[in-house]
Amino acid sequence: MERYVRLLFIILYLGIFPVASAQSTEDEEQNPLREFQDTQLASDRFDMFFGSINRYTINSAYDWLDTVKVYLSNAQKTNDSTASRLYRVMQAQLYNDLGEFDKSTALAKELHVILDSLDINSRKIVLEVLDDNYANLQLFDKQIEVRKQKRELGFTQNVAFYDIYSNLGLYRKARNQYIMEVKPTIADNDSYGLARYHSKVGNYLRLDNSAPTALSELKKAKAYLDVFINDISTEKTEAQLFESDLLKAEIEGNIAKCHVMLGEYETAIPLLENSIEVLDTSSKNGHKSEVVENTLYLADANLQLERFTTAKTNLDIEFENISILQNIKRNSLLAAYYDRVENFRNAATYYKRNERIKDSLAQKQSAIIKQQLVTIVANEDLENSQRLIDEQKRINELARSEMKAKDERINLVFISLIFTLLGFAGLVYAYLKSIKNQRLIAEQKHIIENALVEKDSLLKEIHHRVKNNLQMVSSLLSLQTKNTRSKAAIVALEEGKSRVKAMALIHQKLYQNDDLSVIEMQGYIESLINSVQSVYKKGGHNISITIDAEGTELDIDRAIPFGLILNELVSNSFKYAFPENDENGKIYIHLSKNGDQGFFEYTDNGVGLPEDADERAHSSMGIRLMNRLVNQLQSKLNIDKQQEGVRFWFNFN
Template identity: 85%
Template sequence: MGRYLKRIFSALFFVFLLNVSAQSIGNEEESALKEFQDTNGPSNRFDVFFNSIDRYNVNSAYDWLDTIKIYLSNSQKTNDTIATRLYKVMQTQVYNDLGEYDKSIALAKELYAAKDSLDSSSKKIVLDVLDDNYSNLKLYDKQIEIRKEKRELGLTENVAFYDIYSNLGLYRKARNQYIMEVKPTIADNDSYGLAKYHSKVGNYLRLDNSAPTALSELKKAKAYLDVFLNDISKPKTEEQLFESDLLKAEIEGNIGKCHVLLNEYEDAIPLLQNSIEVLTTSSKNFHKSEVIENTLNLADANLQLERFSAAKKSLNIDFENINTLQNIKRNSLLAAYYDKVENFKNAATYYKRNEKIKDSLTQTQSSIIKQQLVTIVANEDLENSQRLIDEQKQINELARSEMKAKDERINLVFISLIFTLLGFAGLVYAYLKSIKNQRLIAEQKHIIENALVEKDSLLKEIHHRVKNNLQMVSSLLSLQTKNTRSKAAIEALEEGKSRVKAMALIHQKLYQNDDLSVIEMQGYIESLINSVQSVYKKGGHNISITIDAEGTELDIDRAIPFGLILNELVSNSFKYAFPENDENGKIYIHLRKNGEQGYFEYTDNGVGLPEDTEERTHSSMGIRLMNRLVNQLQSKLNIDKASEGVRFWFNFN
């Protein structure tokens, strides 16, 4: 039994030695503090401290502080003033990293009081630390003084205000100034610079509650960063890769926060988790604040998805250097959490904490921030001072108590209700007025329609009377025929009677039509031929007549000349074309009108015209009449003689 125990203890001791050895090797490879301690000379240690990519990867800032204090004490004992200054500069940075801003400021001021003894690198570090300290303490007027000092020393070309505007909540102003100052300085092929630029613009848009637009800018930033990382033609240092990872984590964190604003919680969670994991490795205070923001948003997303344990785990983290607004948000989320799990007593506790913080914030910070705004504006642009102060007033108003905000919402609802009622009354008035106008229009339309019906009735009555009058003329000609013995006179009277009937038929067709402006010519021609056949009872009944005028319509000014021309042609065919036998007689009538152009053709296969037709043209009543009628149509009558029959044709408009 003892032998087995001895073997077990030996194995455990061997495993322990391996773990200690591996940990020791890992620490030697990764610990920046050990490299710092192994380096000889304060100047070299200064370079290791400020050039280390992640000096707090293994050892905390407190470990660094203890080590630097030992070296500082030794240099003071040996009266090594150069080494003392260098270690104090490092100590100033560590206090800043720890969030002990007052200590950092005091030490930095002490160093800068003897700035003539500092080299340019140390001066820049001290001023940068002071800048960051004043920013974290919200002493923006002091921060501006430091930036002006850096410009006077040639450490920076101009004084930028956009980050100060952002800290004051003037995100649109910050974005506009950032775009104006930074965009022109970035080359088109600088992928990393463009990634930082779009990341910054996207974050300002997110802070300004423009999440959809911010998401577009942040995705552009991520795309440019991917181009930079995938460009193998440009070698990258370890520091560049580390900074790229931090920038990527910033971008992903801001994209995650946009998804939270858009209620897309499932999309937000993995991005926020990855961002928190990477940014935790950074020593920058800005990244520490981002870790807090991302953690609070992660808690919010899990809370909305009712993953209460995950949300509570995030909210239970004891953050260092959490600012007032973040504390307010954390309390709100804790109150919401306890509301959801029905622990209303704890929820009320956190609501009350927020009320106290908000009241204190409003009372203590309003006058200070207003004074700092005036200082900022005086340095940048005096004419915008009142507008900036007004904008800050709006920001301060947002920090009032929830009860007052609720009262304002009630007032807003009441005012909205009044405007809604006024709008509804306006709509009712407009509707009633519209009904009245529609009634007037309907009455006017009815009057116009009645007038048109009456006009159509009158026109039909006129055409009916004209037709009756022409029939009376035809009857008088018939009576005259019976009282006349001269064969030539009878024929002349019959021809006149036929012409009168052709005109009467036009007026009959018009008053029978619904449309009084045009006459359908196919039906008219058929009726006209029947009328001519009734006059010439002895001939024309065996003749085959083809009429091709389907769909053609003419107005009365053209229809009457056409009727008279056709009357003459058909009458002549019946009388003269088939003197012996009309059984094989054929007549073809063609009439077409396309738009403004028209065409008329009349043919028969009779005996044709006599040889002296041209001489008889001037003496023949029928041909002279047709020529005049064709002239009325602004055309010319064409006559073609064939071996059998004759062809009359003309074009018209």
């Protein structure tokens, strides 16, 4: 009765009260059904219906179905065959969304008969609806025929069997075939595709009772999806974001189900609740089934935690579509609930219900599975046979071509034999000469290798002596410091000594390395920090210093100016950044090099630069020195004043 009243209201809205209905308060918010009704052309309504990602948010599928029936009736009255076909396609999709698969199949089969008269989008939708209906009705042989037609029309590239195997309960076979068919088609940088792939593999593992392994795959899927969602370099449409949210909810739901299987109920409950809330916004039958499944797992978790009232509330939810297996699980949970609350009569009732369902299912299911497996195997064998025939044809063609080429080669053999005999004599001569050349090359190689070893030894000795000489200069500066009474002169000598030590460290690292061309910067920076700390004995020892330069190597031409720059920065931080207390002091040093491009960053959380820092920069020895050194690296020193501390950074080649 209620549906007839609603239908009458829609007719009044369309034909009698267009002005009055326009004054509805619903106009104030976006209403897909209202927009659908306001659209004039059937083709535009069709595009809007299938383009809407949330058409059931405000109005139910029943509201949409009633509206489409009115438009279909009007189109049939006016003999508008094109519009009638479009509304019938929408009607088939609506029955599918409502879970009335028999009605949807009947409509889709009628449209399938006139498939050639439909536009390309309508054809694809009709075949997709039939595919989904046959899957839900377990008519897998029909589903395979539809998929073959989709391949012939170019909608898919091959006939997939993995989801059919999954529906038959053959999860391991489904997983193996899915990996074999889908993994090679996904690019390494396709984060969304990899998320869907690992989600599917993880779900197959979960269904195969391999919860720990499934959990690992599902977490990997979530990580890939987070990369896709957080990638700000790629603009995403509203539909892509909506699908991403649904996939995330699907992954979180499967992760939660793994936790329930492992007995980790507290961890599972919030994930299940969030997954149910998001998936409930989807119109897809697969997501509706997931909502039912997640609700049953949520009831199981609450039951295990002895939250009986919450568990019973979960189990009392009336779902529009629930599969036989889900109904069995629901009955089992209800029986367990009544056992826990000591209502044994009700518990026995649900146990008996399950026994009747299982007996009926056992009789039908084995025959169905046998029939479907024979169909699938037969189809696979047929396709394999066809591939073998095509391969044999190709081999026969190659054999014929080879026979023809062989006849031509025989004619050339006699001619080539003469040239071969003549060439043989030349080869003997060339062979003898090559032996002589190889001996000469081996001797020259031995001489060059010895020369290289000697050169490396000499270079190491040179770097060692340079380091010793710089240490001697540092010692002389220390002696001069002790004999100097001027405080400014002492500071200048200490700074000079620190800079000399920074250069000496470069040469020390070089003669200690096997490779004399580059310096490993992580170890060098650590040694340099220790050297600077030894100069400033009263400060710098409580500062937390983070160095991020692992794996970065520089040649000597870049390492020396870089070492002097870092020496100036660290010295300034020790001297000026923390004048009162360095207990909470932090210094962060980052150096990286990717190919020809390098990046350096230095920050501390000290008092920062003074307000007249720009004016002092012209007179400051340290700033001027750093600017010149950065110029040697063909770059420019950048200084950012922060709320706490200061940041120095530059790029270099």
